[in-house]
Amino acid sequence: MPKISDLQLYNDTCFDCSKLVANRYSTSFSLGIKAFSKKFRAPIYAIYGFVRCADEIVDTFHNHDKETLIADFKAETYKAIAQGLSLNPVLHAFQAVVNKYDINPELIEAFLTSMEMDLYATSYDEETYHAYIYGSAEVVGLMCLKVFCENDDELYRSLMPMACSLGAAFQKINFLRDVKADKEERGRVYFPGIDLKNFTEQDKKNIELDIERDFNDAFEGIKKLPAGARLGVYIAYVYYKQLFKKISCTPADDILQKRIRISDRRKVALYAQAILQQKLNAI
Numbered sequence: 001m002p003k004i005s006d007l008q009l010y011n012d013t014c015f016d017c018s019k020l021v022a023n024r025y026s027t028s029f030s031l032g033i034k035a036f037s038k039k040f041r042a043p044i045y046a047i048y049g050f051v052r053c054a055d056e057i058v059d060t061f062h063n064h065d066k067e068t069l070i071a072d073f074k075a076e077t078y079k080a081i082a083q084g085l086s087l088n089p090v091l092h093a094f095q096a097v098v099n100k101y102d103i104n105p106e107l108i109e110a111f112l113t114s115m116e117m118d119l120y121a122t123s124y125d126e127e128t129y130h131a132y133i134y135g136s137a138e139v140v141g142l143m144c145l146k147v148f149c150e151n152d153d154e155l156y157r158s159l160m161p162m163a164c165s166l167g168a169a170f171q172k173i174n175f176l177r178d179v180k181a182d183k184e185e186r187g188r189v190y191f192p193g194i195d196l197k198n199f200t201e202q203d204k205k206n207i208e209l210d211i212e213r214d215f216n217d218a219f220e221g222i223k224k225l226p227a228g229a230r231l232g233v234y235i236a237y238v239y240y241k242q243l244f245k246k247i248s249c250t251p252a253d254d255i256l257q258k259r260i261r262i263s264d265r266r267k268v269a270l271y272a273q274a275i276l277q278q279k280l281n282a283i
Contacts, residue, residue: 011096015042017089018049025052027264031271032236037228043101043147044232046093050077051111051140053090058118059186066119074112081105101146110135122187129192133171134164141167148229155226162221166237169214173244176207177260196256204252211244235274242270 022045023030033044057069080086080095097103114135117128124132141163149156175182175190182188183196194203215237222234239262247260262270 011092014089014092014096015046018042018093019045021045021049021052021090028239028262028267029236031267032232032239035232035235035271035275040147040229040232042093043097044144046090046097047140047143047147049090050094054112054115058115070112070115070119077108077112078105081108097143097147102151103143103146107139107142110139118186118188123189124192126192129190132190133168137167137171138164139167144233148226148233150226159221159224162218162224165214166218166221166233169211169218169244170236170240172207172211172214173240173247176204176247176255177243180256180259183256199252199256201252204255208244208248215241215244231274231278234278235271238270238274239267242266 019042022033026048029048033041033048036044054070054073057066057073061069076086076088076091077094080088080091081098084095084099086092086095098108112135114132117132117135121128121132142160145156145159145163149159179189179196182190189196191203191207218237222230222237225233243260243262246262247255250260
């Protein structure tokens with residue numbers, strides 16, 4: 001039998017790998033995670049690492065058999081959870097979080113199903129659009145919420161709708177931000193009933209009104225999060241709210257031509273403002 005210290009070294013190394021994935025792929029979420037209480041950081045890095053790896057399969061590995069890759073990844077995920085061990089560092093960290101916080105397998109299945117949808121779907125109707133958003137974004141928020149609530153099922157159930165709204169808002173903003181790349185590089189149009197050859201200001205406004213509703217619902221949930229999680233989630237909310245504001249001020253034609261982003265300098269300023277708001281008990 002290996003010594004406990006040896007097992008802990010492996011566990012720590014795997015969580016560090018997930019942290020590296022988050023830091024390399026998303027400055028926004030990485031800054032937000034740093035604002036969590038220490039006990040929450042490693043679990044959220046692990047969830048992010050898992051989600052990112054699956055997303056890379058369908059969005060990046062174009063010269064490989066994506067169907068086989070996602071099928072293998074799915075099988076390895078469930079095997080890791082069942083065994084409580086994986087030689088894939090990202091999956092090992094993820095299974096540890098799933099098993100510790102009793103994350104519902106249905107959330108994992110919904111997420112992987114949405115990733116599989118990206119292999120085939122090029123356009124979405126209302127039903128598949130909402131199913132995709134639930135699986136690709138809302139369930140990720142629910143996984144994180146499960147960590148934040150630390151097995152307080154009553155709190156978890158009360159905050160579920162708000163967590164879903166926040167995940168949906170983030171994903172819809174991603175769709176608007178990446179509409180050009182999704183169409184030209186991946187052949188996808190996520191918004192139902194939208195013709196990008198005739199993308200009007202009214203089309204864009206309708207999408208933005210939907211996002212505003214999600215944001216309003218989500219903010220009520222953020223205020224009710226445990227103290228150790230509230231600031232980090234609020235920072236992510238503020239980043240996306242700023243990105244949304246910038247997108248809202250950009251004409252529909254321009255959205256189709258360039259990717260809107262927030263500068264790193266602006267992100268740091270928003271981070272500092274969020275910390276100040278917390279100190280003033282504004283959140």
